[in-house]
Amino acid sequence: MFPGSVQVDVTGLMVAQPPGRQLRPDGVCWHTPGVRVLICPDKFAGTLSAPEVAQAIADGWAVPSDELIRLPIADGGPGFVDVLATALDGRRIPVHTVDPLGRPARGEILYANGTAYVESAQACGLHLLTREERNPNTTTSYGLGLLLAAAVETGAAQVVVGLGGSAVNDAGAGMLAALGAAPVDAAGYALPYGGAPLITAAALTGPPRLRQVALVAATDVDNPLTGLHGASNVFGPQKGATRDDVLRLDAALEHFAAVLEQAFGLEDLATRPGAGAAGGLGAALIALGARVTSGIGLVSELIGLNRELDAADLVITGEGSFDHQSLRGKVVAGIAAGARDRGLPCVVLAGRNETGHREASAAGVTETHTLVQHFGSVATAMAEPARGLRELAGRLSRQWSR
Template identity: 40%
Template sequence: MHSLVFACDSFKGTISSERAAELLEAAARSTLTDVACRSLAVADGGEGTVAAVTSATGGELVSVEVTGPLGAPVTATYGMLPGRRAVIEMAAASGITLVPRDALDPLAASTYGTGQLVLDALDRGATDVSLAIGGSATNDGGMGFARALGARFLDADGAELAGCGADLALVRSIDLSGLDGRLAGVSFHVMCDVDNPLVGPRGATYVFGPQKGADAAALERLEEGMRSYASVLEGCFGVAVADEPGMGAAGGLGAAARLFAGAEVVPGVEWVLDAVGLDEALAGADLCVTGEGHADAQSAHGKVVSGVAARCRAAGVPCVAVVGGMDADATELLGCGVDALVPTVIDAAPLADVLAHAERNFSLAAQRLFSLVGIGARMGGRS
């Protein structure tokens, strides 16, 4: 009996984590004589986290209408999990994919909708909230998020600010009297895999602002505002977060979640792998197959493949990664616990063709993989 575990990330835009597992199982059963398969949907704390964790834990997807990054209503989905836990992707409410590229404007964008999702989870009884904060369209220091939770940001005249990026420089004081009291009884986690501080050359504005639509003038304005805002935060909470690693994630939402919600910052992929029970699934397994759309140097740092491979190494389970494509730097994964890399694409072809035939290519790669597994088993005297 071959005991197999499948734990792939999604192949962005082509194959979901769940579908990858289905294709792997079909190939394994058609190639090997006697197999037991266990599939886990996984993610790295970014896109797909809610779907993967909710599916793996038997939770419920909840859809809510909230305020999008530029003020228009959007329907966002999060997960309510067993044990009064909630998992939320800020990108669902405040993400860059919700805004047309030519309309991106971090001076106007706000994380208010993300705070609304947290409120909805609290209304449904959540006492443990985990927030994935990748893919934001915002650079508001998390003001919108905090406003939705009851905080008020006041200017020099005591007037309340809307809490967008343009308001950062105008904040002079913060009123916490209306902050939702339920937050004190909530275990709050922020899934974050970047170490960028709030301000400076590696801070929220200069590193991530350009991809959110900020030109040179907007970057200067946002950076000046973020420095001023960080000073106000320190005066309010007595905590200096301007230069603290990770506080610049999602345009400063990392800092706001820590200060206003008491959040603990955790590595995204590790949180997900714990939540879906990968360690338990690996107990007694003969092989684990993981994968992602493209393997490169970044794959070895905080991504699904490296995270799964490290757990496999600790458990003494061989690990193979099936990847849509790879470059030379992908071999770094071989030092992280990956025993072999299997690309799905073996012929030169236009990208459009590769994407159009993603499932076929993946299935063929899976068949090649399990044919080799079968050869190895026969060489080892197993049938």
Template identity: 40%
Template sequence: MKIVIAPDSFKESLTALEVAQSIHAGFEKVFPHAEFVKIPMADGGEGTVQSLVDATMGKVLNHRVIGPMGEKVTGFIGVSGDGLTAYIEMAAASGIHLVERDRRDALKATTFGTGELIKFALDRGVEKIIVGLGGSATNDAGVGMLQALGVSFKDSNRNEVGFGAEALSEIVYVDISDLDLRLKNVELSVACDVDNPLVGPNGASYVFGPQKGATNETVQVLDDKLRYFADLTKEQLGIDISDKVGSGAAGGLGGAFLGYLDTELRSGFGIVADSVRLEEQIQNADLVITGEGRIDGQSIHGKTPVGVAKVAKKHNLPVLGIAGSLDLSCVEVYDHGIDAVFSVVNGAVDLPTALAEAAVNIELTSLNIAKLWKLNINSYCGL
């Protein structure tokens, strides 16, 4: 019997690998002779680097970069076990979690540190770079990242403009001649599950600006600055990024990848699944187990459990989901390939306790599921 265990992380509690190990521990007590294949998964957001590092037996490398508000922070990248692929979460350098709530300012925040992480990866001599978007504190259209990679944005006095969205309307001249040439020699993949355009009512500023500290008045200012930048980019480079699908991701960082770096945005789950060869490892399994911290109606929108289930159903395999918590809308996943879902919380506890006890609870829940699964097998075989 081959059992594939492919969960996402339980945020703020366990990495995807730790979740997989706890599920394995519970199932192994009931099926000691089964073949277990553990595949740490992610969907391009927080935890993607760790999942891909764990899946490829790679390593995490720390690197000091400029953080979203201009101060130095310790960012990180992952490098695959063979040293050929680098994994980056833009939030590691430019994430909203790096800024205290009362200091968040979408007009000043910069993606410069994200560019520094990409340069750090290039310095490692990798052949492929995977960048996950999401969790940003920024709204600068990726100008900071591009500056770190060699693109020059100058004002009317031919001086380089400063950081943040507030400087976008000061840009008069764009020069891409010094863009890091090493980018031409690497395969760049960008994981993004956001389809918002750069500007307008569904754009970066209006949809995501408020969570980054923008007021109603500031949102309009931010949108105007992004529109100015998009118009300037079209005028000087012939590139239209204003309404491209996904250009509004991470405060316009998606637009920088689409326009200036000529990179397609792909499903975060799809990129991770390809990187860990998920389908190849699933296709001859007898059972697939997946999960994440919470399974609900939102899980059908690009989240790991449903992504895993869709791959498994291509081969008509049963899929079980294990989560830290469920809500009534979780039944929606039954129409998307998951056959049953289970919560690991065994009683009324506060959140810190649930997070602390996650590993033990996952193992216990997995043991109980395994016993039920064995009963199902015995009944099917007429034993």
């Protein structure tokens, strides 16, 4: 029992009430003298992890009577395993893998309650390459295949693959090769790694070695594999693709989708929602029988987000770049929608903002504040994000507290 006071609910039963909370005059429910603030950000890519962002915001909040709930979150991209590891009673298993250029890289599997969780960005992440190294014509998802194979070897009945933040555009061809189902040309020769060579793919060398494990693709976006909103057009440029590259890659992925359809007896693979996630890794996982789910939805359920939203007065979320992609299944979109459905104000803190006010408002965002605007400098925003978040949080606390 909490010391002090009690709560009377509608049934008339007496239940414990946390210190500092008081009965409403109607005796039905309690409230806090301050504000219950739910802090649930994503990472600020390249600078701070989601837990570090949440901590910086909490450190800057200047009203001691307010109750701060830190709940860092991920959408399937970088930080997926870290966030889940804070919420699940599992063990982290280190794995040797390779990066998008085939260099040695460190990965890990989170194993909890018969399920193995794998993060594609640990092997395929854009953050693993310098800007000069980015080239989706040649980068490969082979490293994810090594992680997936290791996850299967844990004996897990189910493997959940977090998708997002990738440097690849090979529709999972490299991943399939690591699992024993490498794409080959009409003469039976293995293709070079990368997205561009897939235009000559004719078949796969064999069935993938997965021991019939159940797969789940936790995607950070719902884009199809090809077309105007596909992996190459939308995400290719940030991975180093020129306009000519985008056209070449889109054609290659459309061709490879037909190869996958033939190999696995599928139809309309290229147009399925989520098939374009992580450079088309979604398509390969769908071909392997994976169930596609929202990354933010899955993480939210596992960490108890809805329960915390129900009890919140104010929601603060954010990410490094708040842009049009943010509202297509990423963390901010999921958090803002949950706040909107409950009539809660939702404040976004970001490194920069490229969305329109009307678009953000329709998604459930009450207001947006950025580090670039706060500092007046991109360089300072990148160099001192924690300080900027603390200062923004201090200003917000005086604005929103009772």
